[in-house]
Amino acid sequence: AQSVTQLGSHVSVSEGALVLLRCNYSSSVPPYLFWYVQYPNQGLQLLLKYTSAATLVKGINGFEAEFKKSETSFHLTKPSAHMSDAAEYFCAVSDRVVIQGAQKLVFGQGTRLTINP
Amino acid sequence: GAGVSQSPRYKVAKRGQDVALRCDPISGHVSLFWYQQALGQGPEFLTYFQNEAQLDKSGLPSDRFFAERPEGSVSTLKIQRTQQEDSAVYLCASSLNRASGANVLTFGAGSRLTVL
Numbered sequence: 646a647q648s649v650t651q652l653g654s655h656v657s658v659s660e661g662a663l664v665l666l667r668c669n670y671s672s673s674v675p676p677y678l679f680w681y682v683q684y685p686n687q688g689l690q691l692l693l694k695y696t697s698a699a700t701l702v703k704g705i706n707g708f709e710a711e712f713k714k715s716e717t718s719f720h721l722t723k724p725s726a727h728m729s730d731a732a733e734y735f736c737a738v739s740d741r742v743v744i745q746g747a748q749k750l751v752f753g754q755g756t757r758l759t760i761n762p
Numbered sequence: 763g764a765g766v767s768q769s770p771r772y773k774v775a776k777r778g779q780d781v782a783l784r785c786d787p788i789s790g791h792v793s794l795f796w797y798q799q800a801l802g803q804g805p806e807f808l809t810y811f812q813n814e815a816q817l818d819k820s821g822l823p824s825d826r827f828f829a830e831r832p833e834g835s836v837s838t839l840k841i842q843r844t845q846q847e848d849s850a851v852y853l854c855a856s857s858l859n860r861a862s863g864a865n866v867l868t869f870g871a872g873s874r875l876t877v878l
Binding site (some may be wrong): 649654674677679681687688689690691694696710735737739748749750752753754755 | 805833868869872
């Protein structure tokens with residue numbers, strides 16, 4: 646079964662500093678990978694996705710993530726944190742091929758990002 | 763509509779009550795998912811519909827949970843005889859059903875259920 650591990654339930658950085666949120670997946674074949682952001686009392690918003698093209702994926706709000714097969718990782722980064730980046734971030738994985746049903750997402754536990762002024 | 767709409771946004775129920783949560787997906791989206799998000803946790807899959815067919819209900823935690831999508835658009839998640847452990851945010855998501863490539867899920871804001 647697929648699984649996702651997000652290292653660090655809480656990450657705190659200063660405004661302007663580098664943001665690094667870690668995600669490792671477990672899957673027998675390279676899956677589809679996603680990062681979602683959740684602001685308080687809101688649903689999840691897609692930041693970016695990896696589907697097999699370029700291993701470095703650029704998303705919205707200046708975020709990017711790099712797929713590293715050898716490390717089974719898909720870490721999320723942003724060069725310079727902004728106060729508005731404070732939120733909960735979820736890494737998710739789905740199968741590429743499904744026999745019946747759909748590409749349901751398996752989520753990590755989430756990482757709460759705090760930005761210090 | 764432009765996005766996935768869920769109602770009610772907040773629901774407080776006494777233990778033992780039945781509740782119904784509604785999801786209005788994006789028009790034309792074939793796939794509809796329900797997820798349960800407990801406090802401080804990631805969302806967990808409950809069930810999946812393709813049009814009106816419920817193709818996967820492997821995540822429903824007990825037979826007190828029931829979901830339907832009778833006309834292939836609006837879906838309702840029903841929880842009978844609610845228990846305190848049912849307290850969570852229930853997220854609905856919809857997507858197209860592309861034959862190839864990743865299907866991107868669009869999530870609603872969720873329905874927060876508190877069982878007293």
